[in-house]
Amino acid sequence: QQQVKQSPQSLIVQKGGISIINCAYENTAFDYFPWYQQFPGKGPALLIAIRPDVSEKKEGRFTISFNKSAKQFSLHIMDSQPGDSATYFCAAGSMDSNYQLIWGAGTKLIIKP
């Protein structure tokens, strides 16, 4: 029940296209859903996060869509660029667990020029 399932494991998108990464969770106590971006040889960095009181959050080309009833959330990258090539992790946390995050397995995204 504590798992966060992330898909796909890897993704190749043409420059200018839309990249979509999906995550699903079971624990309804989760109330914080961040996405992290990791470049090779670096630590992950917080990209964007959402709480369940909204269905969508947009920051520039990055959008989180949240479906509370389906217990799913997704990251959309619009107009994908080669510089977006990285590994993306979704995660979930709750106040009950002091916001200790449960991580998805990661998605390696490659944007082809």
Place this chain on the structure above:
Amino acid sequence: DGGITQSPKYLFRKEGQNVTLSCEQNLNHDAMYWYRQDPGQGLRLIYYSQIVNDFQKGDIAEGYSVSREKKESFPLTVTSAQKNPTAFYLCASRQGALGYTFGSGTRLTVV
């Protein structure tokens, strides 16, 4: 600038040797974490600490040890009991409901 400093960036360990990875933060965060990342894999939790002088095992604690004597510091020792220590090690810190801040990692290789 506030952040997390991990050192060294690269570390080589001989068979049977203990090595210690350093993690220092100046963010005044209460919680700190150690993760292991193998090539093409996700983040696996080794140990975490919510407050000074207290820490808990994560999913893969065997062969590792930690201490939390100061709020700013959370060193990880990879002992000789860890049979496959070659990996990328990441330290992170967190305060409340804010996101995690990660260091730049230490790449450990057994030679």
